[in-house]
Amino acid sequence: MTSVALLMAAGSGSRFGADRPKQYLSLAGRPVLRHAAEALLRDGGVDAILPVCASDSLAMVAAILEGLPTLPPVVGGATRQASVRAGLEALAGDPPALVLVHDGARPVVPPGTVPALLAALERHPGAIPAQPVTDTLKRGEAGLIQATVPRAGLFRAQTPQAFRFAPLLAAHRTATAEATDDAQLLEAAGLAVALLPGHEQNIKITWPEDLARMEAALTPPLL
Ligand code: C5P
Numbered sequence: 001m002t003s004v005a006l007l008m009a010a011g012s013g014s015r016f017g018a019d020r021p022k023q024y025l026s027l028a029g030r031p032v033l034r035h036a037a038e039a040l041l042r043d044g045g046v047d048a049i050l051p052v053c054a055s056d057s058l059a060m061v062a063a064i065l066e067g068l069p070t071l072p073p074v075v076g077g078a079t080r081q082a083s084v085r086a087g088l089e090a091l092a093g094d095p096p097a098l099v100l101v102h103d104g105a106r107p108v109v110p111p112g113t114v115p116a117l118l119a120a121l122e123r124h125p126g127a128i129p130a131q132p133v134t135d136t137l138k139r140g141e142a143g144l145i146q147a148t149v150p151r152a153g154l155f156r157a158q159t160p161q162a163f164r165f166a167p168l169l170a171a172h173r174t175a176t177a178e179a180t181d182d183a184q185l186l187e188a189a190g191l192a193v194a195l196l197p198g199h200e201q202n203i204k205i206t207w208p209e210d211l212a213r214m215e216a217a218l219t220p221p222l223l
Contacts, residue, residue, distance in 0.1 A: 002096040003118065005046045005160065006087040009033055009053040009061060009104035010076025015206055022205045023104035024060070028218040031064050032205060035107035035218075040160060041068060043114045046100065052076040052087040053104075081179050085172045088165075095165050101182050102160035103204050107214060109160060110199040117162035120194045126163045126186045129198035130155035157181050158198040167191055 013021035023033045037049050051073040053061045061073045074090045076083030084101055091099070098121055100114070113129055120127035133156060137149040161182050171185035179185050183193045205211055 001098055002047050003045060003098035003100065004071070004091055004096045005040050005049050005100040005102055006084060007033070007037055007040070007049050007051045007065075007102055007104050008076070008080060008083055008087075009051055009057070010083040011080065011105070012054075013105070016208065018208070021054075021057075022211070024057075024064070025205075025211060027107055027211060027214055032107045032211075033061065033104045034064050036102060036104050036109070037065050037068050037070070039107065039109035040100070040102055040114065042109070043111060045114050045118045047096070050074060050087050050091065051104075052083045079178060081172070081175065081185075084182060088169045088172055091165070092169060095169070097165060098162065099165045099168055100160040100162045101168075105205045106159055106202055107205070108199075108201045108203065108217070110202060113196075113199070113202075114160065114162075116196050117160060120196060121162055121164055124194045125167045125191045126161065126183055126193035127196055128161040128181070128183045128193060129158045129196050129202065131158065131198040131200065132156075155195060156198070157183060158202045158204075 009023045011021055016022040018025060024031050027035055040046055048069045048071050050071045051061045053073050055075045058073045074087050076086050117127045133151040133154040137151050138145045139147045139149055171189045175185050186193050201217060203210055
């Protein structure tokens with residue numbers, strides 16, 4: 001079965017506050033995006049990567065991913081959801097059976113993640129890695145706690161998320177609300193999404209200290 005991984009890199013990374021979006025920053029001597037792509041491909045099962053990026057980054061992204069099995073980069077949209085949709089639509093003419101969606105700002109895809117996700121698609125239309133919430137959760141407003149939210153049964157969703165292509169495209173085409181991940185759109189369509197174990201090292205680089213932590217974890221290589 002063919003499978004393509006969308007590598008999402010069209011975000012501006014405004015929370016990080018660097019001169020470049022976080023997916024292009026250097027981590028252990030190579031761009032975060034390159035780490036993410038190599039990690040996606042490491043275990044096999046992904047035939048090609050389709051990068052989705054800003055219109056002024058097409059050439060840079062192609063250069064960063066040089067030598068890897070990539071399709072020509074696609075221009076993303078104003079939101080992550082719009083960017084994923086752009087990637088899916090670019091594949092729709094010659095659709096793969098399976099698609100993975102991965103944040104370009106997540107340089108670590110732990111070994112075994114991709115094979116486990118693809119295996120789960122034999123039983124379910126979607127599958128994601130997720131970590132149980134271990135901190136106590138508070139709802140807050142104006143600096144004061146409003147409530148303690150029971151954490152039992154709560155998970156932190158990670159990427160790569162894997163889907164059968166047709167239902168994910170349909171879910172994107174019929175979406176009415178903004179979703180922060182792709183599983184949410186399948187859930188809204190009433191389709192089952194499997195929860196697989198995530199990994200603490202699968203960090204989405206969001207704040208400068210995330211990059212420092214990853215740097216420490218990757219030198220010398222931990223995985
Ligand atoms: O903003 P957030 O951290 O949720 O972004 C997750 C991933 O989605 C990042 O890799 C980012 O580049 C990507 N993204 C995108 N298009 C957007 C916003 C985010 O491809 N408009």
